[in-house]
Amino acid sequence: MGTLALALLALLATAQAHTSALSLQSPRVTLFGPDATQLHTQPLLAQGVVPELTLGPVDALKLTFQVVDDEGKGVQPHQTFLRFVDEASGEEGIQPVRVTAGGKAKFELNMARPPASLPPTAAAPLNVTLLLGSFTHTPAKYDLFSLTVPPSLPLHVHPDEASFHPRPPIAHTFREPQKRPPPLVSALFTYFTVAPWLLLTTLWTQISPRLPHLLSPYTLPFMGCLGAFEVLLFWYWVDLRLGQVLLYSAGLGAVTVLAGQQALSRSAAWRANK
Numbered sequence: 001m002g003t004l005a006l007a008l009l010a011l012l013a014t015a016q017a018h019t020s021a022l023s024l025q026s027p028r029v030t031l032f033g034p035d036a037t038q039l040h041t042q043p044l045l046a047q048g049v050v051p052e053l054t055l056g057p058v059d060a061l062k063l064t065f066q067v068v069d070d071e072g073k074g075v076q077p078h079q080t081f082l083r084f085v086d087e088a089s090g091e092e093g094i095q096p097v098r099v100t101a102g103g104k105a106k107f108e109l110n111m112a113r114p115p116a117s118l119p120p121t122a123a124a125p126l127n128v129t130l131l132l133g134s135f136t137h138t139p140a141k142y143d144l145f146s147l148t149v150p151p152s153l154p155l156h157v158h159p160d161e162a163s164f165h166p167r168p169p170i171a172h173t174f175r176e177p178q179k180r181p182p183p184l185v186s187a188l189f190t191y192f193t194v195a196p197w198l199l200l201t202t203l204w205t206q207i208s209p210r211l212p213h214l215l216s217p218y219t220l221p222f223m224g225c226l227g228a229f230e231v232l233l234f235w236y237w238v239d240l241r242l243g244q245v246l247l248y249s250a251g252l253g254a255v256t257v258l259a260g261q262q263a264l265s266r267s268a269a270w271r272a273n274k
Contacts, residue, residue, distance in 0.1 A: 020070045022077060022132045022140045025103075027065035029145060034058040034112075044144050052125065054148040060110045063144070067103040067132060074103030079133035082107060084117070084147075088124035093117040097130075111149060120152040222263035225256035 027044040031053065039059065042051060055061055063082075069075050082095040095117040099105040109115070119126070125148040132140040180186075229252065236245045 021138045022067055022069060022075060022134060024130070024142060025066040025068045025072070027063075027142075027144070029053065030062045030064075031055065032060040032062065036060075045142060050143055050145055052146045052148070055109070055111050055150075057150045058112045060108060060112075061147070063107040063109075065105055065130075067099060067105065069137065074101075075134070075137065076101050076103055077132045077134045077137070079131070080105065081131045082144075083129040083131055084119055084126045085129070086119055086121060086124055086126055089120070089122060091119035091121075093119040114149075118149075121149050122151050216266070218266040219263045222256070222259040225252065225259050228252055229256070 024045060028041065029044055029051075030041040031039040033039050033056075040053070044051070044065075053061070067075050067077055067080070076099050080097040080099050082097055083092060084095070085092040095107070095115060097105050097107050109118075125146045128144045128147050130140075130142040130144055132142075229249075232240075232245065232248055232252065236242075240248075
């Protein structure tokens, strides 16, 4: 029974710790001049008033506070940040703050050497907010003060900066397609191209040429080589390159010369025997 009671008490304590909130004790901001003289100091979060502070180019700011729980005991949050926001431009910066195990924290801002977390500024003030995050406590957010700092210097423009901007779209202008001739003109020139072959075929039917030795084993290889040349030219028109055509023509030409010489010699012998 005693063990069960201790377990229940531990669970209740854990639940209470998870629901307890974090608060600030003795938050104070102090402004210093370039010679470390104190210019202004005041407590924060007093009656819900957000003070407006101004820093010069060589002034410094010091912020101190202690994070405590509901019982007033110092607590070290898991995450502590100062958030600087320029509401006019939307620029913001996040600065981590180191908190000791007892919950005490200190942050210093020297405008002679501003941190990189300070956002670019103009005439508008920066709203400074403290963010507290913890695994065992409810997160907290406190609006501390409004801070006016000197405007940031303009950024140096790199010579190649314009090259990284979007370029105007490239509009391609293509040559207009050539106008096709009328169908009648195309048909007329097609007829002129085919007419010689029609005339040749007609004349062949009139003279009835005879080729008695066309299928002879001495003549047929030569005719086959001539047909192979026609096929090679058609293949070149469809797929081959000029270098390939020259290579194939060299081998085929040598065979054609030998076959033609054999065919002509046999043809001369046939005529001599008539």
